[in-house]
Amino acid sequence: MRFDIITVLPGLLESPFAHSILQRAQQKGLAEIHVHNLRDYAANKHKSVDDYPYGGGSGMVMQIAPFAACIEQLQSERTYDEVIYMSPDGQTLNQSTANALALKGNLLILCGHYKGIDQRIREIFVTKEISIGDYVVSGGELPAAILVDAVIRLIPGVLSDETSALSDSFQGELLDAPVYTRPANWRGHQVPDVLLSGNEAAIAHWRYEQALARTQERRPDLLDE
The missing domain is CATH 3.40.1280.10 (SPOUT methyltransferase, trefoil knot domain)
Known part of the structure; x- marks a missing residue:
């Protein structure tokens, strides 16, 4: 471009x-x-x-x-x-x-x-x-x-992980789900167990539910649209 x-x-x-x-x-x-x-x-x-x-x-x-x-x-x-x-x-x-x-x-x-x-x-x-x-x-x-x-950032090849742009907030008319990285436990604050499970279907479902809840809380107008 x-x-x-x-x-x-x-x-x-x-x-x-x-x-x-x-x-x-x-x-x-x-x-x-x-x-x-x-x-x-x-x-x-x-x-x-x-x-x-x-x-x-x-x-x-x-x-x-x-x-x-x-x-x-x-x-x-x-x-x-x-x-x-x-x-x-x-x-x-x-x-x-x-x-x-x-x-x-x-x-x-x-x-x-x-x-x-x-x-x-x-x-x-x-x-x-x-x-x-x-x-x-x-x-x-x-x-x-x-x-x-x-x-x-949406042009193919610009991001090293092209799927990253597809999962950004607003791409599916929803805000993004919470994200975590290492360590799994920091001062007693634990990463949700489902993200450590390796169960891709369960993780996808959790992320969708979290994105839906976050959108409902912070940007309900997006759901109305």
């Missing part, structure tokens, strides 16, 4: 993509992540990409021209399956969305900043808007990193 990310703060994205699973995915050639500095597409000498909002009000709005120039340049080089704008009023990111995006080839992600981006960019170019939750952060960079992480 290829991810192109447009941002005014490219340095903010250097660390998330340079470590752990995301770094290995790129080293294996399973994913490409390209970060583009929006200021490179500004036509003014100060490389500014924002201006005051029409109609007044607080904050600054990211201008249409730099975004359009960058998007059109990238679209002239390849076809994108989705042009995604990270926005607090977008569709809430969930595992189903990550699963669907993991089947795509090229994704273009727009990171807003300040008060947001000119609405015309959203109407003309954006095909999907995604939020990471009902709260506001300083820009779209960290949400974009979260989205890329959630998608890349």
Whole structure:
């Protein structure tokens, strides 16, 4: 997969993509992540990409021209399956969305900043808007990193144990069951006997029951859905 990310703060994205699973995915050639500095597409000498909002009000709005120039340049080089704008009023990111995006080839992600981006960019170019939750952060960079992480780990070959992603929370519309490792007994706190039994059917049943109970307790809305 290829991810192109447009941002005014490219340095903010250097660390998330340079470590752990995301770094290995790129080293294996399973994913490409390209970060583009929006200021490179500004036509003014100060490389500014924002201006005051029409109609007044607080904050600054990211201008249409730099975004359009960058998007059109990238679209002239390849076809994108989705042009995604990270926005607090977008569709809430969930595992189903990550699963669907993991089947795509090229994704273009727009990171807003300040008060947001000119609405015309959203109407003309954006095909999907995604939020990471009902709260506001300083820009779209960290949400974009979260989205890329959630998608890349689903690409076959990225995780050393591919079945791990299939058993994550939310994959079966349930939260994950509790997990344990050595030692079996730590200061009197014992790992459940069933996990030590070697009985795969009993273990699978226990994990399902635990996942169901945890979901009922913590996220009953998932069961309603």
